[in-house]
Amino acid sequence: MASEFDIIRDYFKRPMTGALLGIGDDAALLAVKPGTELALSTDTLVSGRHFFADADPYQLGYKSLAVNLSDMAAMGAKPRWTLLALTLPEELASPDTSWLAEFSKGFFTLADRYRVELIGGDTTAGPLNIGVQIIGEVPAGQALRRSGAQPGDDIWVSGKLGDAALALKHELQQITLTSEEIAQCLPSLLMPEARVELGRRLTGLAHSAIDISDGLVADLGHILAASEKAASIDITDIPCSAVLKKYWQQKFATDCLLAGGDDYELCFTAAEINRREIEALSAELAVPLTRIGKIHSGAGLIVKDAQGHAMTLEITGYDHFNT
Amino acid sequence: MASEFDIIRDYFKRPMTGALLGIGDDAALLAVKPGTELALSTDTLVSGRHFFADADPYQLGYKSLAVNLSDMAAMGAKPRWTLLALTLPEELASPDTSWLAEFSKGFFTLADRYRVELIGGDTTAGPLNIGVQIIGEVPAGQALRRSGAQPGDDIWVSGKLGDAALALKHELQQITLTSEEIAQCLPSLLMPEARVELGRRLTGLAHSAIDISDGLVADLGHILAASEKAASIDITDIPCSAVLKKYWQQKFATDCLLAGGDDYELCFTAAEINRREIEALSAELAVPLTRIGKIHSGAGLIVKDAQGHAMTLEITGYDHFNT
Numbered sequence: 001m002a003s004e005f006d007i008i009r010d011y012f013k014r015p016m017t018g019a020l021l022g023i024g025d026d027a028a029l030l031a032v033k034p035g036t037e038l039a040l041s042t043d044t045l046v047s048g049r050h051f052f053a054d055a056d057p058y059q060l061g062y063k064s065l066a067v068n069l070s071d072m073a074a075m076g077a078k079p080r081w082t083l084l085a086l087t088l089p090e091e092l093a094s095p096d097t098s099w100l101a102e103f104s105k106g107f108f109t110l111a112d113r114y115r116v117e118l119i120g121g122d123t124t125a126g127p128l129n130i131g132v133q134i135i136g137e138v139p140a141g142q143a144l145r146r147s148g149a150q151p152g153d154d155i156w157v158s159g160k161l162g163d164a165a166l167a168l169k170h171e172l173q174q175i176t177l178t179s180e181e182i183a184q185c186l187p188s189l190l191m192p193e194a195r196v197e198l199g200r201r202l203t204g205l206a207h208s209a210i211d212i213s214d215g216l217v218a219d220l221g222h223i224l225a226a227s228e229k230a231a232s233i234d235i236t237d238i239p240c241s242a243v244l245k246k247y248w249q250q251k252f253a254t255d256c257l258l259a260g261g262d263d264y265e266l267c268f269t270a271a272e273i274n275r276r277e278i279e280a281l282s283a284e285l286a287v288p289l290t291r292i293g294k295i296h297s298g299a300g301l302i303v304k305d306a307q308g309h310a311m312t313l314e315i316t317g318y319d320h321f322n323t
Numbered sequence: 324m325a326s327e328f329d330i331i332r333d334y335f336k337r338p339m340t341g342a343l344l345g346i347g348d349d350a351a352l353l354a355v356k357p358g359t360e361l362a363l364s365t366d367t368l369v370s371g372r373h374f375f376a377d378a379d380p381y382q383l384g385y386k387s388l389a390v391n392l393s394d395m396a397a398m399g400a401k402p403r404w405t406l407l408a409l410t411l412p413e414e415l416a417s418p419d420t421s422w423l424a425e426f427s428k429g430f431f432t433l434a435d436r437y438r439v440e441l442i443g444g445d446t447t448a449g450p451l452n453i454g455v456q457i458i459g460e461v462p463a464g465q466a467l468r469r470s471g472a473q474p475g476d477d478i479w480v481s482g483k484l485g486d487a488a489l490a491l492k493h494e495l496q497q498i499t500l501t502s503e504e505i506a507q508c509l510p511s512l513l514m515p516e517a518r519v520e521l522g523r524r525l526t527g528l529a530h531s532a533i534d535i536s537d538g539l540v541a542d543l544g545h546i547l548a549a550s551e552k553a554a555s556i557d558i559t560d561i562p563c564s565a566v567l568k569k570y571w572q573q574k575f576a577t578d579c580l581l582a583g584g585d586d587y588e589l590c591f592t593a594a595e596i597n598r599r600e601i602e603a604l605s606a607e608l609a610v611p612l613t614r615i616g617k618i619h620s621g622a623g624l625i626v627k628d629a630q631g632h633a634m635t636l637e638i639t640g641y642d643h644f645n646t
Contacts (some may be wrong), residue, residue, distance in 0.1 A: 020360060024549065025469050026397035026534060027364035027459070032355040037343060040442065041350035042456060044408045046449035074349035085367045085408070085454045119363065126369035127450040131408045133365060136350070146348050211349060226347065 004123050007093060011104040012084065012118060019081060019119045028119035030081065032137070039077035039136040039143060043067045047128040052171070057092075057099045059190045060130070061106030066194050067213065068134035069114060070264040073199030074211040076144040077136030079114050084121035085131035092128065114196055144202060144209035144268065149227035153207055153269035153295035156278065158195050158287050160239040161216055162253070163188035165260020175252055181243045192264040198287050202268055205277060209268035215259035217313060220267055221301055232302040233293030235311065258303065258313070269295050327446050330416060334427040335407065335441060342404060342442045351442035353404065355460070362400035362459040362466060366390045370451035375494070380422045382513045383453070384429030389517050390536065391457035392437060393587040396522030397534040399467040400459030402437050407444035408454035415451065437519055467525060467532035467591065472550035476530055476592035476618040479601065481518050481610050483562040484539055485576070486511035488583020498575055504566045515587040521610050525591055528600060532591035538582035540636060543590055544624055555625040556616030558634065581626065581636070592618050 008023060016022040021029035032038060045064050047053050065082065072079040084107070092099040111118060116134075167185035170177045177185065195211075202209060208227055212219045216238065224231055238257055247253040270278060275291075282289035303311045331346060339345040344352035355361060368387050370376050388405065395402040407430070415422040434441060439457075490508035493500045500508065518534075525532060531550055535542045539561065547554055561580055570576040593601060598614075605612035626634045 021466070021468065026394040026532075027362040027400065027457075027466075029398075029461070029466050030361045030363065031463065032361060034357060038353045038355060038361070039350040040353065040404075040406065040456075040458070042406045042408045042443065042445050042454070044410055044445045044447050044452075044454065046410055046447050046452075049447065049449055071349040075352075077350065081363075083363065083365045083456065085365045085456075087367055087369055087452055120365060122365050122367045122454075124367050124369050124372065126372055126452065129367075129369075129410055129449065129452045129454075131365070131367065131445075131452075131454040133363075133406065133408075133456050134350075135363070138352070140354065143344070143350075143352050145344065209349075 007100060007123050011100045012121070014118065016117060016119070018117045022117065022119045023121070035140050036137045037140050037143065039072060039075045039138050040133065041068060041071040042131060042133040043071065045130040057102035058106035061103040062110050062191050064130045064132050065107050065110045065116070066192050067264060068132045069110070069194035069196055070192070070211040070213065072134055072136040073195045073266060074144065074209050075136065075138060076142060076199045076203035076209065077138040078200055079116045079134055079136040079196060081117050081119045081135040082111065083133040084118060086121065086123050087126040087129040088123065089128055090125055093125070138203065142203040144199065144206055146208055146210050146223045146226035148208040149223050149229045149269040149295045150207050150271065151229065151295055151297045152272060154272055154275065154291045155220065155231060155233060155267065155269050155293040155295060156289050156291055157212070157216070157239065157265055157267050158198055158289055159263065159265040160241050160288065161212065161263050161265060162240050162244045162256035162260045164192065164262035165256035166244055168262065169252060169256070177243070184241065184243050188263055192262065194264055195266045195287065198266060198285055201281055201285070205274055206268040206270045209266055212261065212263055212265050212267050214261045216267065217258045217301065217303065223267065223269065224299070224301060228299070230296040230298035230300050231293055232296065232304060234304045236306050237290065237292045239288060239290040330423060330446050334423045335444070337441065339440060339442070341440045345440065345442045346444070358463050359460045360463050360466065362395060362398045362461050363456065364391060364394040365454060365456040366394065368453040380425035381429035384426040385433050385514050387453045387455050388430050388433045389515050390587060391455045392433070392517035392519055393515070393534040393536065395457055395459040396518045396589060397467065397532050398459065398461060399465060399522045399526035399532065400461040401523055402439045402457055402459040402519060404440050404442045404458040405434065406456040407441060409444065409446050410449040410452040411446065412451055413448055416448070461526065465526040467522065467529055469531055469533050469546045469549035471531040472546050472552050472592040472618045473530050473594065474552065474618055474620045475595060477595055477598065477614045478543065478554060478556060478590065478592050478616040478618060479612050479614055480535070480539070480562060480588055480590050481521055481612055482586065482588040483564050483611065484535065484586050484588060485563050485567045485579035485583045487515065487585035488579035489567055491585065492575060492579065500566070507564065507566050511586055515585065517587055518589045518610065521589060521608055524604055524608070528597055529591040529593045532589055535584065535586055535588050535590050537584045539590065540581045540624065540626065546590065546592065547622070547624060551622070553619040553621035553623050554616055555619065555627060557627045559629050560613065560615040562611060562613045
């Protein structure tokens with residue numbers, strides 16, 4: 001059996017470049033640039049809830065960092081450092097399996113892409129639980145908060161929504177997709193792309209932002225609650241894949257679109273005057289950005305169907321204690 | 324069943340005073356004072372490994388923060404902010420139990436004592452797993468590292484060692500203490516005191532420091548490895564309780580003293596010239612500080628018995644994957 005210290009040395013310890021002190025002391029040490037604020041967040045992935053017990057460890061390592069990067073994207077912060085609290089069944093820590101090698105490879109593949117440094121963590125035995133903390137920098141006063149939406153703002157989303165939820169329904173055998181369809185949807189579920197660069201570029205441009213992890217209705221609802229505003233969106237304007245469009249007439253498709261989390265796209269609001277600049281940003285970054293509705297004063301969210309009628313929403317976002 | 328959002332609102336969300344933005348957005352926001360560095364650490368407590376499944380939730384909330392505060396103490400940092408990643412079985416999240424009320428009470432009791440602010444976290448369902456991240460401030464260049472031990476340094480420990488391990492052995496029914504003895508030892512195990520003020524006051528005074536979570540031999544060993552130095556200590560100089568002294572002739576007592584973790588005392592090294600200042604600090608803080616040995620050049624740790632002979636150490640520190 002590998003020891004805790006072997007695991008850290010063999011899979012996770014790397015030379016520091018950005019931090020003053022990394023793995024191997026009682027705490028990591030950072031110096032923060034003047035004029036910047038720190039954004040901090042943590043997201044946990046639990047076996048059997050956020051991923052299947054037999055999930056591919058490379059993809060799991062990748063996704064566990066991706067969902068945290070997405071929180072930095074939603075704040076407009078540049079992700080810089082990460083800590084990893086890994087609770088691991090003893091069989092996965094055994095040198096007989098390649099689980100740790102694959103997990104750390106997936107984790108570092110994404111970390112390296114964004115130059116995010118693993119500066120600390122904790123490794124312990126127990127039921128598989130992956131806790132990642134992320135620390136980012138944002139110019140002082142520039143962070144994208146949920147609370148800044150203004151009446152008249154356009155509501156935008158990045159990418160397309162619903163594919164991750166569609167793939168999950170297939171994996172749970174609630175629906176059956178063709179092998180081609182599932183191949184198209186599965187990457188959104190297993191290896192989502194955090195919109196880090198988009199988030200950073202939206203500082204000073206967007207009034208509010210959130211990442212869509214619980215589903216569009218729930219997450220836009222968080223913006224509305226924090227901003228004390230109302231909104232209306234058009235379901236036909238919400239960007240989705242050809243696969244989802246194919247099943248459009250079935251209720252599960254609109255459920256996936258409105259309430260499917262796990263896509264980790266950004267939902268943000270911005271003044272109409274910034275439309276052209278946002279469209280230029282979309283082209284520059286090659287990230288589709290779509291206007292789906294408007295912010296109003298008042299409270300509540302209206303989703304309009306293809307005929308322009310307000311839909312009755314039975315769906316809410318993902319709640320870990322009500323599933 | 325309480326929802327994830329109810330849980331956060333009812334038990335964990337409080338007005339922010341020190342952070343720019345706390346619970347309720349995609350990330351928390353901090354401004355860091357010029358001339359300070361940040362110390363960051365994370366410690367996870369897993370049911371059945373770090374605590375019994377039926378552990379008192381108040382004490383668990385208290386201890387889960389205490390072990391993290393101890394990491395700040397070991398760095399000489401002032402703890403400022405914390406994040407809580409709580410994975411919780413559904414039955415403990417039920418409003419029918421007072422588990423969350425008690426857990427949060429224990430957590431905040433200690434947080435309030437040190438003016439530590441809970442600025443974020445994650446709540447999810449699954450096997451009980453308590454992940455705490457702590458962020459502290461330390462004057463630039465002043466952090467106590469493991470790597471600074473110098474030949475000729477005195478080796479000091481705070482408080483007394485071994486009671487937490489003694490209590491654990493009793494709870495595991497490996498030994499039997501009298502009810503009076505267990506009453507004396509149990510607080511060290513269940514509600515350890517982090518030496519936060521001591522750690523801060525040791526900056527500029529100690530050359531190296533660590534908190535004793537894995538056992539004295541293992542943790543002093545970490546200082547020696549990081550500092551590339553050797554040490555000798557006298558077992559009879561190691562401070563311990565009257566309870567432990569009573570069982571001194573039995574092997575389990577010296578095991579508890581040398582390899583018992585969970586006391587969360589500090590072990591630090593300092594130049595001889597600072598002895599008087601350290602003794603004055605001990606008196607001022609009313610924290611016993613005891614010299615137990617010396618740092619030398621070379622490698623390795625010698626523990627001398629009452630006759631001054633080098634002991635053969637079979638024991639090592641706590642390893643989560645070799646227990």
